[in-house]
Amino acid sequence: MEKMVIRNARKTDIDEIMNIEYDSFIDGISENRNVFLDRIATFQNGFLVLEVDSEILGYISSEIWEYSENIDEKRFDLNHDIKKVHKCNGSELYISSIGILKKHRKKGYGNLLFKELIEKISKNYKISSMILTVSVNWKPAIKLYEKNGFKEICRIKEFFEDEDSSDGIVMRKYI
Ligand SMILES: CC(C)(COP(=O)(O)OP(=O)(O)OC[C@H]1O[C@@H](n2cnc3c(N)ncnc32)[C@H](O)[C@@H]1OP(=O)(O)O)[C@@H](O)C(=O)NCCC(=O)NCCS
Numbered sequence: 001m002e003k004m005v006i007r008n009a010r011k012t013d014i015d016e017i018m019n020i021e022y023d024s025f026i027d028g029i030s031e032n033r034n035v036f037l038d039r040i041a042t043f044q045n046g047f048l049v050l051e052v053d054s055e056i057l058g059y060i061s062s063e064i065w066e067y068s069e070n071i072d073e074k075r076f077d078l079n080h081d082i083k084k085v086h087k088c089n090g091s092e093l094y095i096s097s098i099g100i101l102k103k104h105r106k107k108g109y110g111n112l113l114f115k116e117l118i119e120k121i122s123k124n125y126k127i128s129s130m131i132l133t134v135s136v137n138w139k140p141a142i143k144l145y146e147k148n149g150f151k152e153i154c155r156i157k158e159f160f161e162d163e164d165s166s167d168g169i170v171m172r173k174y175i
Helices: 011-024 033-042 109-124 139-147
Strands: 004-008 047-052 055-065 092-100 129-135 151-156 168-174
Touching: 004 109, 011 033, 011 047, 011 055, 011 092, 033 055, 047 109, 055 109, 092 109, 109 139, 129 139
Parallel strands: 092 129
Antiparallel strands: 004 047, 047 055, 055 092, 129 168, 151 168
């Protein structure tokens, strides 16, 4: 029987994490290795990997922000520096990225990782809301977030540097 584990990411996981990143996002959208290493170093509890039989099949990363009713679009910039915005005592969880290896999608792993992160962070930090941004083109991700109670609050015009400069949907959930 396969052995599945969800655990905090470690620096030594970086090659497998970047492999998932490049499998999940095209050039211009995928984020940098050093950005991921900083995320692990700064907020290890907010960066989880899902392993099956010792192979990492997916990751999810996050940071904690001070809550702001008004959306500052710059905050969502890809490759932004987590050290400048992460506040352990903030009240909003920002889910910065999630990816599952293509060949292992639609098996429930994305949903498991998403739920585990939210449960773990809500239990251990004073979070009262969660926020994320997603391209209008990423239907599976939008479905996943809606299924977990996230609702669109606004759009950022031409946010993503993909071939059609897709708009970003900002979604939030209060808990
Ligand atoms: C989004 C992603 C992480 C989902 O991972 P996954 O393991 O395939 O998702 P799951 O199997 O757990 O499915 C969870 C829910 O997501 C939605 N979903 C997943 N794949 C879908 C698809 N191809 N079409 C429509 N909805 C889909 C469904 O609501 C599904 O729930 P259901 O099976 O009860 O209907 C994965 O598709 C992925 O890595 N995509 C590329 C990277 C990406 O877009 N990341 C989001 C950045 S904002």
